[in-house]
Amino acid sequence: MSFLAVTDVCSIPYDASFAVKNISFTQQAMEHVAIIGETGSGKSTLLKMIGGLLQPQSGSIIFQNNIVRGPDWQLIPGEKGMAYLSQHYELRNNYKMEELLAYANEMSDDEAATLFKICRIDHLLKRNSYQLSGGEKQRIALARLLVSKPTLLLLDEPYSNLDLIHTNILKQVVTDVCKQYNITTIITSHDPADILPWADKVVVLQKGSLVQIDHPTHLYNNPNNEYAAALLGAYNYYENEAAALIAATLGLHLQKKDLLIRPEKIAIQKATDTAANAFVKTVQFYGHYYIVTVSINGLTMQCFTTQGNFILGENVKVAAINNGAL
Ligand SMILES: Nc1ncnc2c1ncn2[C@@H]1O[C@H](COP(=O)(O)OP(=O)(O)OP(=O)(O)O)[C@@H](O)[C@H]1O
Numbered sequence: 001m002s003f004l005a006v007t008d009v010c011s012i013p014y015d016a017s018f019a020v021k022n023i024s025f026t027q028q029a030m031e032h033v034a035i036i037g038e039t040g041s042g043k044s045t046l047l048k049m050i051g052g053l054l055q056p057q058s059g060s061i062i063f064q065n066n067i068v069r070g071p072d073w074q075l076i077p078g079e080k081g082m083a084y085l086s087q088h089y090e091l092r093n094n095y096k097m098e099e100l101l102a103y104a105n106e107m108s109d110d111e112a113a114t115l116f117k118i119c120r121i122d123h124l125l126k127r128n129s130y131q132l133s134g135g136e137k138q139r140i141a142l143a144r145l146l147v148s149k150p151t152l153l154l155l156d157e158p159y160s161n162l163d164l165i166h167t168n169i170l171k172q173v174v175t176d177v178c179k180q181y182n183i184t185t186i187i188t189s190h191d192p193a194d195i196l197p198w199a200d201k202v203v204v205l206q207k208g209s210l211v212q213i214d215h216p217t218h219l220y221n222n223p224n225n226e227y228a229a230a231l232l233g234a235y236n237y238y239e240n241e242a243a244a245l246i247a248a249t250l251g252l253h254l255q256k257k258d259l260l261i262r263p264e265k266i267a268i269q270k271a272t273d274t275a276a277n278a279f280v281k282t283v284q285f286y287g288h289y290y291i292v293t294v295s296i297n298g299l300t301m302q303c304f305t306t307q308g309n310f311i312l313g314e315n316v317k318v319a320a321i322n323n324g325a326l
Pocket of ligand 1: 014
C-alpha cells in the first residue's frame with residue numbers, strides 16, 4: 001500500500017478552458033515527489049486537491065489508507081497529517097512570532113525549541129511580521145505548519161520569491177526538518193535547480209494533463225516531448241531534414257525523425273577552414289560556463305563550454321560527446 005495514491009484525479013473546471021485531468025501517481029513514505037510544469041499548468045490546483053483544500057470533480061486520493069475528503073465534505077478544509085504551504089502564505093500582523101507559532105503547536109517546549117533552531121528562526125521569535133524579510137517569513141510559515149506534526153508536507157513553489165542565498169537556506173531547512181521528523185514532501189516548481197538534485201519522482205503537467213512521470217535523470221535524458229525537455233534545461237531540437245543534417249554534422253546515427261540534444265553533449269573546438277563544420281554566432285558568459293551558439297548550414301545550435309576564447313564569426317568543429325548519449 002502506498003503512502004499516498006492519487007488515482008484519476010480531475011479538477012472541477014474553473015472555466016471552459018482549464019481543468020486538471022486524469023492525474024495518477026503514487027508516493028512512498030519519504031519519497032521526494034516534484035510536480036513541475038509551466039505557469040498555469042495546474043500544479044497548485046493538483047496540490048490543493050491532494051491536500052483536501054480543493055474539491056476534485058472525480059478520482060480518488062488515498063493518504064495513509066484514508067480517503068482524502070475535499071472541502072465539500074468537511075467543515076474545516078484540509079487533511080489531518082498534511083500541511084500545505086501556499087505560494088501566497090500570509091503571516092498575521094500585530095502578533096509576535098512566538099504567539100503565532102504557539103497557536104497550532106502540538107509539540108512540547110523542548111521539541112518546539114529544537115524545531116525553531118532547525119528552521120533557523122529561534123532568533124526571530126520576539127519579532128512582529130513587519131520586522132521580517134521574505135526569507136524569514138517563509139521559514140516562520142514553514143515552522144508554523146510543522147508544529148502540528150504533519151507527515152506529508154505540500155510545498156507550493158516554496159522558493160519562487162527568494163534570492164539564491166535564501167533559497168539555499170530554505171532548501172537546507174526543508175531537508176533537515178524532513179529528515180529529523182520523517183516528513184514526506186511534495187514540491188511544485190518550474191525551476192530545474194529545485195527538482196533535479198532533490199526529487200525521486202517527477203510528475204510533469206502540461207495544460208492540466210500528465211505528460212510524464214519519471215526519475216529526474218531519466219526524465220532529463222528521455223523527455224516525452226519538447227515541452228518536458230524545455231522545463232528541465234537548455235536543449236537543441238530539430239525535425240526532419242534539419243534533424244538529419246545536424247545528426248550527420250555531429251556524427252550521430254539518427255533513429256527517429258527528430259533529434260533532441262542537450263548543449264552539454266556537444267564538444268566544440270576551434271578549427272581550420274577544412275576541418276570546420278560550424279561558425280560562432282554568439283558567446284554568452286554564465287559564470288561557470290559559456291553558451292556558444294553556432295551556425296550549421298543556417299541552423300543554430302547551442303553548445304556549453306568552459307572555454308571563453310571563442311570569437312564571433314570564427315570557424316569551429318562541433319561533435320557529439322559519447323554519441324550524444326545523455
Ligand atoms: N480560483 C481560480 N479561478 C479561476 N481560474 C483559476 C483559479 N485558480 C487557478 N485558475 C486558473 O487555472 C489554471 C491553473 O492554475 P494553477 O494555479 O493550478 O497553475 P500553476 O501551474 O500552479 O501556476 P503557477 O506556476 O503560475 O503558480 C490557470 O490558468 C489559472 O489562471
